[in-house]
Amino acid sequence: MKIGAWTAVAMLGLTSVTLAQDGNTLSIDGETIVTEAVAPAHLENLDTIYSGWRFRTSETQALQIDDFDNPAMIFVDQALDLFEAVDGSEGKSCSSCHTDGPEEFAGLHASMPKVVDGKLVVMEDLINSHRQDVMGAEPWKWSGADMQAMVALIGLQSRGTPMDVTIDGDAAPFWEKGKELYYTRFGQLEMSCANCHEDNYGTMIRADHLSQGQINGFPTYRLKQAKLISRHNRFRGCIRDTRAETFAEGSDEFRALELYVASRSNGLHVETPAVRQ
Amino acid sequence: MYFRLGLSFAAVICATVAVSEEVKPTEVLFVDGAVEASLSGQPGDPSSGADIMNKGAGNCIACHQVSALAHLPFQGEIGPPLDGVADRWSEAELRGIVTNAKIMFEDSMMPSFYKTEGFIRLGDEYTGKAHGGGEVQPLLTAQQIEDVVAYLVTLKE
Numbered sequence: 001m002k003i004g005a006w007t008a009v010a011m012l013g014l015t016s017v018t019l020a021q022d023g024n025t026l027s028i029d030g031e032t033i034v035t036e037a038v039a040p041a042h043l044e045n046l047d048t049i050y051s052g053w054r055f056r057t058s059e060t061q062a063l064q065i066d067d068f069d070n071p072a073m074i075f076v077d078q079a080l081d082l083f084e085a086v087d088g089s090e091g092k093s094c095s096s097c098h099t100d101g102p103e104e105f106a107g108l109h110a111s112m113p114k115v116v117d118g119k120l121v122v123m124e125d126l127i128n129s130h131r132q133d134v135m136g137a138e139p140w141k142w143s144g145a146d147m148q149a150m151v152a153l154i155g156l157q158s159r160g161t162p163m164d165v166t167i168d169g170d171a172a173p174f175w176e177k178g179k180e181l182y183y184t185r186f187g188q189l190e191m192s193c194a195n196c197h198e199d200n201y202g203t204m205i206r207a208d209h210l211s212q213g214q215i216n217g218f219p220t221y222r223l224k225q226a227k228l229i230s231r232h233n234r235f236r237g238c239i240r241d242t243r244a245e246t247f248a249e250g251s252d253e254f255r256a257l258e259l260y261v262a263s264r265s266n267g268l269h270v271e272t273p274a275v276r277q
Numbered sequence: 278m279y280f281r282l283g284l285s286f287a288a289v290i291c292a293t294v295a296v297s298e299e300v301k302p303t304e305v306l307f308v309d310g311a312v313e314a315s316l317s318g319q320p321g322d323p324s325s326g327a328d329i330m331n332k333g334a335g336n337c338i339a340c341h342q343v344s345a346l347a348h349l350p351f352q353g354e355i356g357p358p359l360d361g362v363a364d365r366w367s368e369a370e371l372r373g374i375v376t377n378a379k380i381m382f383e384d385s386m387m388p389s390f391y392k393t394e395g396f397i398r399l400g401d402e403y404t405g406k407a408h409g410g411g412e413v414q415p416l417l418t419a420q421q422i423e424d425v426v427a428y429l430v431t432l433k434e
Binding site: 184185186187188189190191195199200203204205206207236239240241242243244245246 | 339340351354355388396400401407
């Protein structure tokens with residue numbers, strides 16, 4: 001089933017491969033997306049940062065250059081419906097209060113995660129707090145389809161905006177914690193994020209072409225799983241693969257890691273929703 | 278000291294009853310990153326070693342290219358190609374590298390294949406869950422290490 005849908009999508013993509021670009025320049029419906037930038041000053045071991053898009057095959061790349069081919073857009077459309085849907089004890093929808101629609105959130109994604117009242121919050125926190133506190137609705141599951149569709153819809157409003165998360169002030173202790181996690185060699189294979197995504201990006205590990213593990217395109221549509229993948233789900237998978245006990249989605253560890261990884265993307269354009277293998 | 282005693286003890290047994298003791302992961306004696314004696318006390322089987330290069334917890338091909346195994350797809354590029362590796366390293370050095378590469382190569386990304394302690398958040402294989410708390414198994418058994426070493430010494434140019 002999933003394979004079927006996958007192939008159909010891939011075929012659609014293939015038809016546009018002939019129109020594809022040089023593999024270095026990403027332009028979506030006429031808008032240029034920066035996929036390569038000077039590394040932010042805090043990154044000591046990298047000079048240049050690259051979007052994960054640059055490491056994908058031309059077939060996968062092509063799926064992202066036209067929103068009609070991008071399989072993630074189905075979920076973004078679903079989120080538009082969710083935005084209008086009344087839910088919870090207060091009889092409200094998101095649009096009851098956010099009357100200008102999701103466009104109101106332009107730029108927000110590029111600055112997330114951020115510290116609010118001493119707590120580090122990510123987009124999933126904002127969405128669920130509105131559902132619970134002001135709508136009286138059930139929270140969505142972190143990596144559930146509804147949640148990630150909504151994260152993608154809000155993220156799309158920042159597409160083409162440079163990632164620019166704050167790492168100093170209130171954010172500093174969270175950022176330090178995230179950095180420490182990034183360089184910790186977890187599990188029986190004793191590997192850190194940096195082992196793969198900093199020291200060895202651009203090389204093959206078995207069948208996988210390693211990228212820098214940037215998160216400017218999340219949630220991403222993964223062809224293998226035929227759905228939107230959350231940032232924390234990706235982190236979980238990468239840690240699990242080191243034969244380690246991973247952290248939970250929505251844990252404070254992953255919030256801090258998300259802030260740190262987002263800061264490594266500072267300067268790259270938001271690509272949400274990106275397409276990956 | 279303790280390790281040496283353990284080894285000579287094993288050697289005595291070997292000589293008298295021709296049954297050899299397996300060296301435990303915590304008791305391996307490294308000299309300049311190399312390990313002289315067989316970990317299992319037995320010779321390795323190179324054809325089993327070639328299998329381990331491509332599967333399970335070995336999966337050396339994930340990071341290394343080996344021309345002699347060119348029929349196996351998707352050979353990785355993280356470590357150097359292993360062609361001619363037996364010209365560069367002795368058998369004892371190769372045993373040391375496969376046992377715990379971090380002793381020969383400081384901070385190496387190569388996993389330590391015969392090690393059972395000192396991990397951070399050790400998991401239960403690839404489940405993402407915590408290790409159950411029972412005895413920790415090394416990534417490869419003593420005999421599997423010997424099999425891989427027996428295969429590596431055939432890689433001459």
